[in-house]
Amino acid sequence: MSSSSLLSSLLGSSNSSTGINISDILQALTGASTPGIDVTGAVNAAISAAEAPEKQWEAQQSTLQSQATALTAIQTDITNLDNDMQSLNSLTGPLAGVSVTSSNSSVVTASAAPGTSAGDNTVTVNNLATTAAWTSGAVADSTTALPAESFTITNGSGTSKTFTTDGTQTLGDLASEISGAGLGVTASVVTDTTGSRLSIVASASGSASNFTVSSTDSADFGFTQTVNAVNASLKVNGVDISSASNTVTGALPGVTLNLLSTSTSPVTLDVSANTSAVSSAINQFVSDYNTAINAVNAQFTDTGSGEGPLAGDSTITDLQNDLQQALDYTNTPTTGTTTIPNLTSLGISVNKDGTLSVNSTTLNSVLANNFGDVQSFFQGTALNGFANTLDQQLTSFLSPADGAFTVDLQSMSTQNTSLQSDINNFQTNVISPLQTQLQSEFSQAEIALQQLPGEIKNIDAELGENNSSSN
Incomplete structure (x- = not known):
C-alpha cells in the first residue's frame, strides 16, 4: 500500500461527522497515542516471514552437521577396532610375541624376537667379558x-x-x-x-x-x-661359547642373552609365547568392539527425543549387520581339528545388547594350554583367520578412496555446500531486495503518519466552517 492510499484508508476509517479521532486511528494502527510506526520492527517481521525457506535449509544443514559429527566419531571407533585386528593378524604382533623367563635373573636374562621357537635352554656363565x-x-x-x-x-x-x-x-x-x-x-x-x-x-x-x-x-x-680384556666364556645347552660382549646374540636363534655374573650351575631359560601380551590384545579388541557397537546401536535407540542422527543412514545399518555377523565366524582347519573354533571357546560371550564379555579364567587357560589353536583362530593357516576376515569387512568402510565412510561424508559435505549456495543466493536475490523495498515503503508510511495530524486538523477546520455555514 502506498503512502497516499494508506492516508486515504486512514481518513476513510472515520466514523465522526464532526472530525477524525486521531487517537483511535493511532491506537488501531500502532497501539500508541502518538503518530508513527516502528519501521525497523515492521521490516524485520516481514523479512523474518520471508526467510521461511532459508530457515528450512539451515535446519537441514544442522541435521547434516549432526550426522557428520556422529559418523566421524563412529569412524574413529571402527578405526581403533580395525587396528586391533591388524595387530592380531601381524606376524610381528602380540601373537608372535615371545617372553623368556630366567631361573636366575642375577646371572643371565634374555629377550627373544617375535616368532622365536619355544623351549627350555640352559646357560652357564664361566666368566664375563671385560674391557681393557x-x-x-x-x-x-x-x-x-x-x-x-x-x-x-x-x-x-x-x-x-x-x-x-x-x-x-x-x-x-x-x-x-x-x-x-x-x-x-x-x-x-x-x-x-x-x-x-x-x-x-x-x-x-x-x-x-x-x-x-x-x-x-x-x-x-x-x-x-x-x-686385561678377555672374552666372555659360557656354555649354552652344553656348547662352549666365546663372546666379546656380555650381550650375546646368535648362540640361540632369535634370543639375546644378557650376562650379568658368573654361575657354578646352569641357569634355565624358558622361551615361551607372551601370553600376557596376547591376553591384553584380545581384551583390547573386546573393549574397542563394545565401544563401536554401542555407538552404532545408539543411532537406533529412541531416548525420548527420537533416534540418533544416523538412524536412516544405510552405511550405519550395513555396519551394524557386519559387526554382528562377524561374531559368527568359525575356524575350520583344512587338516586336523581345533579346540578354538569360535569366540565362545576363547571365553568371549555376546550379551543381550550386542556387546562382548571376556571370561578371564577361560581365556588364560586356553592361552596357557592351547596357544597354537588361539593363534590359528585369529590368523588361520595363511593370515586368513578371524582377524583378517573382520579387517576386510571394516576396510570396506574405512578405505580413504572409496570406503563407505568416505562416500557418506563426501555426500554430506556436498549437500551442505549446495544448501549454503541456496541460502547465499536467496539472501542476494530475494531477501536483500525485499528488505530495501520494505524499508522504503514503511519509511514513506511513517512520513505520512507524521503528517497526518496536520492533515486532519485542516480537514476538521474545513468541516467546522461548512457546518457553521449550513447552520
Missing part, C-alpha cells in the same frame, strides 16, 4: 703441567700412535688428544685424594679390543694396566 683399561701415575691435580715425555698406545689391531708432552700440557689436554686419535680408546681424568690420573679405556669389551701403553720413561707417567 690403563691408568697413569698421579700428579697434583688436573691442571698440573706434565713433564716432557712420550708414550705410545697400540690398539688390538696393531695401530700405534705416539703422544708427546713438552712441559705445558695438562692431563685434560692429553685426554682430549687421546680420545680423538681414532684408536678405539677413550681417555678421561680421574681425581681422588691422592691426586689426578689419566684413565684410558677401550671403547669395546673383549680380547680383540685389548691395547697396550708403553712409555720411554715409566717414572714420569707410570702407566699400568688395571684391566
Whole structure:
C-alpha cells in the first residue's frame, strides 16, 4: 500500500461527522497515542516471514552437521577396532610375541624376537667379558703441567700412535688428544685424594679390543694396566661359547642373552609365547568392539527425543549387520581339528545388547594350554583367520578412496555446500531486495503518519466552517 492510499484508508476509517479521532486511528494502527510506526520492527517481521525457506535449509544443514559429527566419531571407533585386528593378524604382533623367563635373573636374562621357537635352554656363565683399561701415575691435580715425555698406545689391531708432552700440557689436554686419535680408546681424568690420573679405556669389551701403553720413561707417567680384556666364556645347552660382549646374540636363534655374573650351575631359560601380551590384545579388541557397537546401536535407540542422527543412514545399518555377523565366524582347519573354533571357546560371550564379555579364567587357560589353536583362530593357516576376515569387512568402510565412510561424508559435505549456495543466493536475490523495498515503503508510511495530524486538523477546520455555514 502506498503512502497516499494508506492516508486515504486512514481518513476513510472515520466514523465522526464532526472530525477524525486521531487517537483511535493511532491506537488501531500502532497501539500508541502518538503518530508513527516502528519501521525497523515492521521490516524485520516481514523479512523474518520471508526467510521461511532459508530457515528450512539451515535446519537441514544442522541435521547434516549432526550426522557428520556422529559418523566421524563412529569412524574413529571402527578405526581403533580395525587396528586391533591388524595387530592380531601381524606376524610381528602380540601373537608372535615371545617372553623368556630366567631361573636366575642375577646371572643371565634374555629377550627373544617375535616368532622365536619355544623351549627350555640352559646357560652357564664361566666368566664375563671385560674391557681393557690403563691408568697413569698421579700428579697434583688436573691442571698440573706434565713433564716432557712420550708414550705410545697400540690398539688390538696393531695401530700405534705416539703422544708427546713438552712441559705445558695438562692431563685434560692429553685426554682430549687421546680420545680423538681414532684408536678405539677413550681417555678421561680421574681425581681422588691422592691426586689426578689419566684413565684410558677401550671403547669395546673383549680380547680383540685389548691395547697396550708403553712409555720411554715409566717414572714420569707410570702407566699400568688395571684391566686385561678377555672374552666372555659360557656354555649354552652344553656348547662352549666365546663372546666379546656380555650381550650375546646368535648362540640361540632369535634370543639375546644378557650376562650379568658368573654361575657354578646352569641357569634355565624358558622361551615361551607372551601370553600376557596376547591376553591384553584380545581384551583390547573386546573393549574397542563394545565401544563401536554401542555407538552404532545408539543411532537406533529412541531416548525420548527420537533416534540418533544416523538412524536412516544405510552405511550405519550395513555396519551394524557386519559387526554382528562377524561374531559368527568359525575356524575350520583344512587338516586336523581345533579346540578354538569360535569366540565362545576363547571365553568371549555376546550379551543381550550386542556387546562382548571376556571370561578371564577361560581365556588364560586356553592361552596357557592351547596357544597354537588361539593363534590359528585369529590368523588361520595363511593370515586368513578371524582377524583378517573382520579387517576386510571394516576396510570396506574405512578405505580413504572409496570406503563407505568416505562416500557418506563426501555426500554430506556436498549437500551442505549446495544448501549454503541456496541460502547465499536467496539472501542476494530475494531477501536483500525485499528488505530495501520494505524499508522504503514503511519509511514513506511513517512520513505520512507524521503528517497526518496536520492533515486532519485542516480537514476538521474545513468541516467546522461548512457546518457553521449550513447552520
